[in-house]
Amino acid sequence: MPRLDLTPFGFTPTESLVYEVLLKTGPGTGYAIARAASLARANAYSALEGLVAKGAARVADERPKRYRPEPPSTLVAKISNQQGAALEELSAGLSDVTSPSSPTLVEIVSVRSVLRLLTHDIGRAQTEVQLVAPSDAYPLLVPALRRTSTAHVVLTLCSTEPVDLAFAPVEQIPESPSWPGSPLVSVIDDRSAIIAARQAESVFGHWGTSPTFVAGARLIIERFRQAR
Structure with a gap:
């Protein structure tokens, strides 16, 4: 060992x-x-x-x-x-x-790293946060989400299981058999996005700032919400 x-x-x-x-x-x-x-x-x-x-x-x-x-x-x-x-x-x-900023794509290698990225990006949000995440991720993101909600940022939050937040609603969406695990997708201000999946204690996916990548993440979230 x-x-x-x-x-x-x-x-x-x-x-x-x-x-x-x-x-x-x-x-x-x-x-x-x-x-x-x-x-x-x-x-x-x-x-x-x-x-x-x-x-x-x-x-x-x-x-x-x-x-x-x-x-x-x-x-x-x-x-x-x-x-x-x-x-x-x-x-x-x-x-x-x-x-000059350039589009970036970074591989996500752990649950902790993706939570750190989300906390950082949510904390910097100025207009909108869209998030699909496992239910047990929300308690860890509450401080960042609560601060953002008081700054009049629009929150669109979803999960495949019930989540009760005192300061914002969380839509329950159906599980998708075509998604390789629990979906973890975010869009922050059309500036950055995460497209990932959690399997047991591992996370596989990417964080990126490319406009195409961000647009893809937004479409994925829309598709999840339309499946209700």
């Missing part, structure tokens, strides 16, 4: 190893963690302090110090929030750069 790798998210290889050891062995002192990880004590303590500083572990106020890992779900949420904030800063910085 491959080792846990947190390095893409700002952690060192040693911190990744120590976090994995904490998850497997539970809370422990620096000495115990160093032995379990087969590390020099100095390296283990340095990694533990790094994990605490980055929100992946906590240390109890006792002697000797005992370190405990944050639950994986908590760590993932923290990383998502940090990356979301970083993306917003990047977007704001890039908006000041004036250069």
